[in-house]
Each structure stands twice: as structure tokens, then as C-alpha cells.
Amino acid sequence: MGDGYSFVVVANRLPVDRTTGEDGGQQWTRSPGGLVSALAPIARTSGGAWVGWTGAADDDTGPQEVDGIQLRPVPLSAQDVDQYYEGQSNSTIWPLFHDLVEQPVHRREWRQAYEAVNRRFAEATAEVAADGATVWVHDYQLLLVPAMLRSLRPDLRIGFFLHIPFPPVELFMQLPRRAELLRGLLGADLVGFQRPLAAQNFLQLAGRLLGLQPHDDRVCYEGRTVVARAFPISIDVGEIDRLAADPDVQLESERLRADLGDNRRLLLGVDRLDYTKGIEQRVEAFGELLAEGAVSNDEVVLVQVATPSRMRVAQYQQLRERVEREVGRINGEYGAVGRVPVHYLFQSRSPEELVALYLATDVMLVTPLRDGMNLVAKEFVAARRDELGALVLSEFTGAAAELDDAFLVNPHDVEDLKRGMVAALDAPPDERAVRMRRMRARVHGHDVDRWARQFLATLDDPDRAET
Ligand code: ADQ
Numbered sequence: 001m002g003d004g005y006s007f008v009v010v011a012n013r014l015p016v017d018r019t020t021g022e023d024g025g026q027q028w029t030r031s032p033g034g035l036v037s038a039l040a041p042i043a044r045t046s047g048g049a050w051v052g053w054t055g056a057a058d059d060d061t062g063p064q065e066v067d068g069i070q071l072r073p074v075p076l077s078a079q080d081v082d083q084y085y086e087g088q089s090n091s092t093i094w095p096l097f098h099d100l101v102e103q104p105v106h107r108r109e110w111r112q113a114y115e116a117v118n119r120r121f122a123e124a125t126a127e128v129a130a131d132g133a134t135v136w137v138h139d140y141q142l143l144l145v146p147a148m149l150r151s152l153r154p155d156l157r158i159g160f161f162l163h164i165p166f167p168p169v170e171l172f173m174q175l176p177r178r179a180e181l182l183r184g185l186l187g188a189d190l191v192g193f194q195r196p197l198a199a200q201n202f203l204q205l206a207g208r209l210l211g212l213q214p215h216d217d218r219v220c221y222e223g224r225t226v227v228a229r230a231f232p233i234s235i236d237v238g239e240i241d242r243l244a245a246d247p248d249v250q251l252e253s254e255r256l257r258a259d260l261g262d263n264r265r266l267l268l269g270v271d272r273l274d275y276t277k278g279i280e281q282r283v284e285a286f287g288e289l290l291a292e293g294a295v296s297n298d299e300v301v302l303v304q305v306a307t308p309s310r311m312r313v314a315q316y317q318q319l320r321e322r323v324e325r326e327v328g329r330i331n332g333e334y335g336a337v338g339r340v341p342v343h344y345l346f347q348s349r350s351p352e353e354l355v356a357l358y359l360a361t362d363v364m365l366v367t368p369l370r371d372g373m374n375l376v377a378k379e380f381v382a383a384r385r386d387e388l389g390a391l392v393l394s395e396f397t398g399a400a401a402e403l404d405d406a407f408l409v410n411p412h413d414v415e416d417l418k419r420g421m422v423a424a425l426d427a428p429p430d431e432r433a434v435r436m437r438r439m440r441a442r443v444h445g446h447d448v449d450r451w452a453r454q455f456l457a458t459l460d461d462p463d464r465a466e467t
Contacts, residue, residue: 004130005070007048009039010121012085012141014052014073016066030067032351037236038448039136042456044068051125057081074124076117083113086313089141095315096171097140097164098276098370102315106176115144118184122148129156134459137188139163144180147187159459160188161231164372165398166198169205179209186210186221190459192231194372194398199228218462227462231455232398233373237447240382243355252356260301261339265362265425267302270354270376272309273346275319278367278394278411279306283323283342285417287330290341294422297334297341302365303357307348320346358383363390363424366397367411373398377406381439390424390432391439392417402442405435 015036016028030036043050049070054061057078064071076085087110096104122145129135137145137160146158172178182205185191193199203214212219218227243249260266267286271277286302289295306323310316324344331340349357358364358380366377374397381391381403393399393406400408407427409420424432457465 004128005047005049006130006133007046008129008135010051010125011138014071028066038452049128072128074121080117083110084117088114090310093140097167101369102275118144121145126152144184147184150187158188159190161192166201168201169208172205186226191228192455196230199230202228234446234448234451235375235378237382240379244383244385249352249356253359256360264301267363268361269304269365273306276368276370278369281411282365282367283326285414290334303343305345355383361389365392367394368397371397378443381443387433387436392420392424403439405438
């Protein structure tokens with residue numbers, strides 16, 4: 001215990017992907033993404049380790065170092081993946097925490113697997129953390145870890161950050177074993193959320209379910225103080241800016257515009273294929289605009305890039321079928337030979353390709369039914385060094401609180417979605433530039449590095465680090 005790591009990140013996934021090297025052998029490379037780029041330098045300079053799953057079932061990869069980060073894999077069997085990950089995490093907690101956009105499924109064996117896997121994460125962390133170390137646990141797959149870890153290692157300073165929304169009390173109350181989940185989180189010293197409302201929901205729940213008495217942003221539990229506060233996550237602004245300035249990326253952006261038809265205006269959606277992202281509603285709204293003649297196939301084109309996600313979960317397969325059917329219908333009805341209104345890519349794209357798309361776009365559509373934050377909105381804004389391009393943004397994203405100069409819409413209301421799309425297309429260039437400039441100022445002042453430092457400073461001393 002004594003000679004372990006003084007800073008430990010605990011997350012469902014390790015920050016690495018398995019790739020095939022030039023010699024054909026398997027190797028690990030660092031995953032792209034803001035969270036990893038924010039935490040990797042901190043982990044490196046503070047003697048840090050990262051506890052998580054490799055992403056492959058029945059993988060017995062041992063501890064190793066990748067790009068200066070010490071990795072401690074937690075193995076999951078195929079049954080763990082099925083029950084803990086696809087079951088309790090993604091078919092129970094995910095839909096319930098996103099306002100029941102889909103119906104959550106409750107299964108006893110999933111809850112048991114979730115508890116067992118959370119315990120393994122807590123045990124692995126207890127083994128690698130040095131005396132008095134700082135531990136940062138992430139997200140809804142690991143809600144029980146803070147309390148489990150505290151009982152194994154009361155000497156640790158434990159922070160938890162929830163990347164998705166925290167539901168209102170009435171919704172949380174529907175969960176079987178709800179008090180145990182809440183106690184899991186209360187094992188932390190600091191519980192961080194994307195929005196102040198989520199922190200309030202959490203504190204209210206502690207009052208209702210356990211009879212605790214929250215004061216301001218904290219609550220006393222088992223003789224300790226637990227602080228609950230909002231830390232809106234962000235992106236690696238410098239990295240997106242660098243890509244947007246790259247001549248190859250700009251060339252690719254021009255090529256995309258030419259391929260789609262230079263005289264057509266481009267609307268873009270970029271999401272994981274997830275029912276929370278409102279892809280279906282967005283495509284439907286676009287179809288109605290074509291049907292009504294508000295826009296035509298000669299004037300506009302929609303590109304929807306949807307990364308395959310959780311494809312073994314039935315609700316995700318069904319969503320894919322519905323979206324593909326609707327895209328096919330719209331293209332069949334309104335397309336011409338060599339020119340279709342919707343380009344649908346069920347693919348993951350490199351950061352370079354995404355930024356090239358962002359740069360080619362006239363109107364970015366970020367319209368989730370519910371989203372903790374939504375990084376795509378911030379990436380789009382950070383990419384637009386030219387201060388052009390409009391953002392249509394759902395009110396039900398965490399990002400809407402910061403990017404209120406976007407064209408805000410209620411994606412549950414197809415008429416309002418259509419109104420937002422048309423308003424963004426019709427807005428005069430100078431109005432769009434003013435909106436974009438304000439949004440860029442916000443994103444530039446709050447990047448992911450600042451987010452991580454603020455969380456860790458608050459974990460260190462909540463009274464000194466007022467946010
Ligand atoms: P996600 O639900 O995954 O994250 P989001 O915040 O939009 O959603 O992040 C998605 C990331 O994946 C972005 O960086 C985006 O560029 C990338 N991506 C999306 N589509 C892609 C594609 N086709 N190809 C390649 N990359 C793609 C969860 C919560 C969010 C919260 C984040 C971070 O649901 O609300 O913002 O965590 O806390």
C-alpha cells in the first residue's frame with residue numbers, strides 16, 4: 001500500500017485502444033479524446049495510475065505503462081460485459097438517468113453483477129493507491145465504488161464525477177436498491193456534476209431517501225462532509241484549434257464542400273448512435289422541411305455521422321433500423337440521381353475528418369433529447385476560427401447553459417426543431433458571427449484542463465477552490 005500511486009483515475013475504460021503495429025503484433029495506443037488528454041499529463045507528473053477495463057471480454061492483459069501512464073486493467077468476463085456493462089449500466093441506469101427517453105429494464109442478476117464488478121474496481125484501486133492518495137472515480141458504471149473504496153481505504157481522498165445527467169428525485173426513486181446506490185456516491189468527499197441542477201437533485205435525494213440535511217452545497221454523512229458541485233466539462237480547445245488551422249484539414253473541408261455541391265448549404269449531425277441524441281427527431285424534422293418546401297434538395301444537404309455504439313443492446317439495434325428506414329424514405333422521396341438530401345454515415349471518423357466536416361458546415365445540429373454536456377457542440381465552436389457557421393442546440397444539453405448564443409430548440413417538439421433549423425439557415429451573416437464570437441469566448445476560457453484542475457483543487461480543499 002505504502003509505495004503505490006499518489007493519484008489514481010478509476011473509469012470503466014482504460015484510456016487506450018488495442019491496435020496492430022507495423023510488425024503485425026498487438027499494441028496499446030492512447031485513445032483520442034479530451035478527458036484522456038486532460039488527465040494524462042496530471043497522471044504522468046503526479047505519479048499517477050489509471051484503473052479500468054481494456055474493452056475486450058476475457059482479456060488477461062496485465063499492468064503496463066502506455067505513454068507515461070501506469071495502467072491497471074480490471075478484467076471482465078463475457079458475462080460481466082453482458083450484465084454489468086450492457087445490462088445494469090446501459091439498459092437500466094443510462095435510460096433512467098436520461099429522463100426515461102427509453103424504458104429502463106430492471107434485472108436482479110444485472111444488479112448483482114454490477115455490485116460484484118464495482119467491488120473488483122474498488123479492490124484494484126485499493127491495491128495501487130499510496131497512503132493518503134487522491135482517487136478520481138468516473139461515471140455511472142461505477143456508482144458504488146466510492147463507498148466500497150472508503151471502507152477498504154479510509155485514508156484516501158475520493159472524488160467522483162458523473163458525466164451524464166443526475167435525475168430528479170422522483171425518477172431516481174424508481175431504481176431498485178436506490179439507497180445503496182446513493183450511499184455508494186456518498187462514499188466520496190466530492191461529487192461533481194455537469195450542471196448545478198444535478199448537484200441539487202443529488203442533495204435533495206440525500207434528504208428524501210436518507211433523512212440527511214443538506215446545507216448549501218454539502219451534506220454531513222457518517223461524520224464526514226460530502227460536497228456536491230457542478231463542474232461543466234469541456235474539450236481540449238488547443239487541439240481542435242490546431243486541427244482547424246491545419247492546411248490538410250482545410251483542404252479536406254473544401255473537398256467535402258465540392259463533393260456535396262458547392263451551391264448547397266450543409267447541415268451536420270455528429271453523434272454516437274444513441275436514442276438520447278435525438279437523431280431520429282432531427283432527421284424527421286429535416287424530412288418535413290423538404291416535404292413542406294421550406295428547403296429543397298438543390299439548396300441544402302444533411303450529413304449525419306453516427307458512430308456505432310452499444311450495438312449488442314436491443315434498443316440500439318432498433319434505433320439504427322428506424323433511422324436507416326427514415327433516411328432511405330427521405331432520399332427516395334426527395335433525392336435525384338447523383339444528389340440525395342441525407343448522407344448518413346454509420347461510421348466512426350478521425351478527429352481530422354470531424355474537424356474538416358465542422359469547417360465545411362453552415363448549420364451544426366446538436367439536438368439531444370437529454371445530454372449531460374455534449375462535447376460535439378463545443379468542438380464545433382472551437383473549430384470555427386473563421387467565426388462562421390451557426391449552431392442549433394437542444395435546451396436539454398448541459399452545453400446549452402454555456403452556449404446560450406446558439407439557436408436553442410426543444411427537440412421533443414418537431415415544429416420547434418424546424419423553426420430552429422430555418423432560423424439558423426436564414427440568420428444574416430453578421431448575426432451568426434456575433435453569436436459565434438460569444439460562444440468561442442466562452443469555450444476558450446473554459447477548456448478541459450481548467451475543468452480537471454478545478455475539480456482536483458476542490459477535492460483538495462472545497463473552501464479554498466470556489467468555482
Ligand atoms: P457522449 O454521450 O459520448 O459522452 P459527447 O459529449 O457528444 O457524448 O462526446 C462524444 C465524443 O465522441 C466527441 O468528442 C465526438 O467528437 C466523438 N464522436 C462523436 N461521433 C463521432 C464519430 N462519428 N466519429 C468519431 N468521433 C465521434 C458522455 C455524456 C456527455 C458528456 C461526455 C463528457 O453523455 O453528455 O459531454 O460524456 O463528459
